[in-house]
Amino acid sequence: MNDAGGLLLTILLSSLLPGIAIFFLAEHRRRLRIGLNLTGAVTKLVLVGVLLLGVLRGDEYRFSLPLMPGIDLVLAADSLSLLFATLSAVLWLVTTVYAIGYLEHSPRRSRFFGFFSLCVSATVGIALSGNLITFLIFYEILTLATWPLVVHRGTPAALRAGRLYLGYTLTSGLVLFTAIVWLTLLAGAEGFTPGGYLESLAETHAVTLQVLFVLLMVGFGVKAALVPLHSWLPIAMVAPAPVSALLHAVAVVKAGAFGIVRVVNDVYGAELALELGLTTGLLVVAAITILYGSIQALRAQDLKQRLAFSTVSQVAYIVLGVALAGPLGVIGGLVHLVHQGLTKITLFFCAGNFAETLGIHKVREMDGVGRRMPWTMLAFTMGALGMIGLPPLAGFVTKWHLGLGALQVDALWVLWVLVLSGLLNAAYFLPPIIRGWLGERREPWPEPMREQIGPTRFETHWMLLVPTLLVAALSILTGLLAAVGLSPLGWVAVIVQRDYIIPGLDT
Amino acid sequence: MSGLVETLAPGLLYPTGGAILFALGLYGLIRRHHLVLRILALNIMGSGVFMVLLGIAARGEGPPDPVAQALTLTGIVVAVSATAFALALVVRLARLTGNAIILPGPPDDDAPVDDISRLEHHAHTEAPEHIEPTARSGERR
Amino acid sequence: MTLPGEAWLTSGVAGLIALSLLLAVLATVWPRQAHRIGIAGALAVNAWVLVLGAVFLNAGPEPMAAATRVALGSWEAPLGLMLHLDGLAMTLLALTAVVALATSLYSLGYVHDRIERRQFWPLWLWLWAGLNMLFVSGDAFNLYITLEVVSLTAVALVAFTGTAAAVSGAMRYLLVNLLGSLSFLMGVVLLFGEHGVLDLVLLEARAQVGPTERMAAVLMTAGLMLKAALFPVHVWLAPAHGSAPAPVSAVLSGLVVTGSFYLILRLWMGVFAPLATPAFGVLIGLLGVAALVWGSAQALRAGRLKSIVAYSTVAQFGYLLIAFPLMLVEPTAWRVVVFFAVVHALAKAAVFLAAGTLQHAAGHDRLVDLGDILRGRLRTVFALGLAGVSLMGLPFTGGFVAKYLLLEAGLGTVLAGSAIGVLWVIAIAGGGLLAAAYVLRMVAPAFHQGRIRRGEAVSAWMDWVPLGLALVAAAAGLSGTLVLYTLSLTPGAP
């Protein structure tokens, strides 16, 4: 069992140690830095793969370290944590390559990649956390490690965004901290248990549990950008594109959503949450967030702003699925964790490519870009269509299951929300696509990248293009091959089957 | 009459006197600004404490308590040491600022503090440094 | 291997005191070699404390078996003086050793002028010896004397830079300290007059609730609060700590202030324990909240790096006051408080040392003009930030574990039905946010765009020691179980 726990620790250290080494690296040691980065990312991916196989075999992994009397730091691997860990490991590798290409010529790369690695370590830590306190620890480390990335450019706007980001996340962190201490005081430092571990308290402490649930949701809701706690997210767009991609697709926003999933499923348990009437509120908040985010996205003219509000809306699907508290809904929510990640990172990479290569920031500047950068535009189109939920792309799979889930628990109004948001999605994603392919540009492109580094062999730097196409392909494949056993959907179904023995599940 | 005399035994009288001296010193410490006077006030407070201690030692029948007397002796030596050091500090302060009082009010937060590890000897940097803050605060306004 | 217990412990305690005094005396008569004596001594004392700690822990888990009383000159109390070693004293001795070692190494680089070195080291070694003696002293009058040793050396070290700000800060500090000492001494005299003994254990056994205890408690607590700069008698702290040389600031904020607080805790857990009432606890707790708010507000306004850190000490000590009402509800909460103080001392010392390095490199510590140096010295900024994270109480640091335990105690009082407990919880949780705000003020300029400059060259010690100590402060997060266990070996305490 010790060796098995060691694997978890190694996964954590595989990004942490290179990160620390990078901090102390001189700025000009470019090759060494890239080597460390890629070694870390690849090692992590391989190790997560090993872990995945192990868990599939039915091995148990657990690492614990006494922190305080009665309270341990616990790392554990269950199917749910692997879902998130795998997603992070894959996307980290891709984003690292992209970030190396993106930041090629900017200063302070050692600092950037140091915190970048720290950030991913924290994310994987969150994925592998075995109890709420461990979760909290990595969650707060993630907050701190992301801040330097947000303010990386050092402009007044970046610093303002950083302050806002810290203000929101630290405050919510304290709420979360208080709630977790309180919960631990009541129920002990239990590990995450499928179906929850609080039933014994339901009789005596019903009100307390309700209050705590609200506090926990506020704590996680800020990072998950649930309305009205979302304001930091669009403003944090000033960060470099790989950071935005990381914030939106992998680390921060997902950490919040993942926390909500953990609390509903593994701390309270869907049954208890239903019994205490907690899911209805969450469902309403998620629905409002979905619609509000879409409407704001429609109004935003800046491409990254539009994507940011789209994130607000899309992440709420995950929460929605969990709050439906029926097996099909949970499948829809969890699978969207992956689908949204892949799709959104594609879109952000594309937006980054447009901005870096041609200086495009606004939607209306996209006229005719499809001719100058066909590959990127293709990836963008696939991502956007996936978001809209066009069959058979990933977004459709999500929405299909969410819809079924809503029917399963007789929440018909949720269907309307889904339809409405699908229309809104189309309304804000179709214009850039139409402009890109069908629009025409008269004057020549500004070409800031060419001026900086000279002509490139492809439509843009290959380190920007390859990751973009890769994630686009992945996002298409997850949709197309959803029925295959090892697809995210298949894996989620396994999770739901194995961990949530809910009657009525027939897949 | 004898009752009164009994009541006013040294074991009661002197502790009372000590308490009064303690309070008096405290009053002086609060009221006076000159540092030498403040140091005198502290010394008078200290004498008050010693008087209470020796008064207590003389209470009751029998010879006075030698431990209390030894403690007082120690206390007096500590007091003179602290006084000597405090006076050296007053002289130093007067040399630097031309004043032997601590100006009331919050400390000037922007007064530069320099770093001893950079100096060969204190003496060389004190004068310009003393002038600097006023010049800068003028600028800011 | 079995470690011999009792005999080792008694000679270990006396030997530690003898060793630290020997170092101070040697440095005094041989100032030319004082820095070498100091470093060799710092290593020796650390080794000694390590062994002492091992023997001490090995003697547990029964508190009475581990705790030791040492009769000096083989005269037992009440005639003679007793030293005592228990979990509380052991913890603080270890803390002192670690911080003092870091400070000593740092001073090798910081105080490099030949003549200044000769003045600095003897005073510093006397201060260290004084702290060690304070933590093991078991006699009320002896406590007064050790407090005076600590005060005089601390004041002298504050005045050490010789600038007007430093000397004026030192003067204020000295007056406050002398007043505090006299107030404390008057309390000791009152207790002696009532009970005829000075030994703390004997006093505790004889103490009851009476006018003498009440008055003595007021006088001694007020005196120690003055020395510890606890709200509302904290005004002297920032000028003194902010203008002292960096290693001295580190020791003052980390150890000296903690020493006075230790004594308050020791007295209220022993002699004055019967006096503590809930109303009194609430009063102290309210002072703590005020300290937290006021200190943080000042730290958010201060214009100089070291002033921010100094005001942060006032704020952080607010937590220690808030802990008093918690202790009345949950008696074992005192261990949490001590753990918090230990973690704070480590982090605060690291922050001050880092600030000293930056100040040295820049030649000043005005925050507005410090950006270029902050950008040029990321290692030091990293140390500052890491220790700052510990002050905020965020993971993965000692501060987080301390904050967790404190919050747990606070919520415990709420669950026990105390309405005002909600205020304590809000203060404990919200204080971290204020701390984050002022730590961010110090660190954020490193991320601004602008010129990058490394400034004046600094010695390797000044470059690496702050980082090392910050890492220790962070690693203290893993020491929670050990420290709390050590503290549980305190007889008489819950």
Place this chain on the structure above:
Amino acid sequence: MNLLLVVFDLALLAGLIGVAWRCLASTDLFRAVVLFITFGLLLALAWVRLEAPDIALAEAAIGAGITGALLLVTLERLRVIIAGRRSDRPDTVPPDPSGPGAALQALHDPPPEPRTRLPALTFALVVGSLLVTTLWHQPDAAGLEPVVDAHMDASGVDHPITAVLLNFRAYDTFLELAIVLVALLGAWSLGRHDRIPARPAPGPILPGTLRLLVPVAVVTGVYVLWAGSHQPGGAFQAGAILGAAGILLVLSRPRRMPPPPGTLLRLGLGAGVGLFLASGVYGLLAGHGFLGYPPGWDYPLIILIEVAATLSIALTLVALFIAGRPEGDDRP
């Protein structure tokens, strides 16, 4: 217990309180210092009345004598500094002429502003009356006198106070010596010493008196030291007397002080604590406890420590009077 003594006590206490009050209320600092010295002498009288001749001796020598000398020389230094007469120190900053009466603040303190009177008075009254009430409630505890008495035969000396100071509570006394030394280290760290601001006294009277006084002081000091083992007296009083003689010597020839060799001076200053500590560590190693004496060796060791302590105290007090560190101390 007779009425006369009570009247004496009351008069003495009234005098003490009155003098202290006048001292703290005076605006002229010189006057305040003189009143403080008077206060010290009256205190010595009170200590005699409380059957504490040791303390009376110490108070007269240290409390009134040495402290008085320190205060007077400080006033003189302040006068010189503020008047700006001294130009041999480059770091002397002339007083801010616009400051409120800067030049006067050296030796005068304006009467305190009335608005602090009431709060200060209330505070002091509350503290004082609480203290008095507490003290009146206390029992006539016997204290530690019987315990000390019971152990006198094992102490090595005949005088109970010396037994307490150098044997039973030797640790306190060691630290007390350390504090004297630390105060000096602190004063030295502030800078080099300057010349004593004394004006050479014209005429033969001062040198003549000194020639007579210093030997007398030395003899008295040695006697007081020796007497300490069996009657009132001891190292601190003796050190103070010798120190006073040293101060007189310094005052008489302010410009002709030979710079003492650094190492020797440091050794002399540290002799008291050094010897004390050495004996204490030996006690620890030999199994008599830290600061314990081997049986039979207590008397000689106590005397030895006292001699060293006297020397160190006298030297330290003189050095504290001179205040700054000597030039010889800074030599490489």
